[in-house]
Amino acid sequence: MVDRIDKARRSALMGRIRAKNTSPELAVRRAAHAAGLRFRLHxxxxxxxxxxxFPRYRLVVFVHGCFWHRHQGCPKCTDPKTNAEFWSAKLAANVERDARIEQELRSLGWRVEIIWECETRTPGSLVERLKAMTR
Structure with a gap:
């Protein structure tokens, strides 16, 4: 399948994807605050x-995008049709880096939790999950 957008426009669109303060991350932050939890960022x-x-609980939370971090079984975890070799290598490297970082944090004595982008849709369940993490 051919990309419907020219290369320059696609590059501009991809360049606008943020790493921090994304909508799913902001949703998790709102839920944590609503649960009465205090935290540090990045x-x-x-x-x-x-x-x-969450220093008090020795807990770190990553909010992962389903596409970028390959959430298995999620409809948002699609494989790009254009430039497939580049994307498969890039996305595989993301998964590998995530596993390495998680292992490093665990070896330092931190508990690591992952909240997926698709799980941030319902604020109520997000608050309950955060409360369960900090018990």
């Missing part, structure tokens, strides 16, 4: 700069 002294850090 701590630079921890491997991978976790999205949320």
């Amino acid at each position: 701590r630079k002294d921890l491997p991978g700069r976790p999205d949320l850090v």
Whole structure:
């Protein structure tokens, strides 16, 4: 399948994808705050700069995009048809990096939780999940 957008426009669109303060991340932050939890953001002294850090519970939370971090079984986890070799290598490297960072954090004594983009749709269940993580 041919990309419907020219190369320059596609590059501009892809360049606008943010790594921090994404909509799913903001939803998790709102839910954590609603649950009465206090956290730190993107701590630079921890491997991978976790999205949320709950020092009191020795817990780090990553909010992963389903496409970028390959959420298995999720409809958002599609394979690009254009430039497939590049994308499969890039996305595989993301998964490999995630596993390495998770292992590093666990070896430092942190608990690691992943919240997927598709799980941020219902704020109520998100609040309950965050409360369960911090018990």
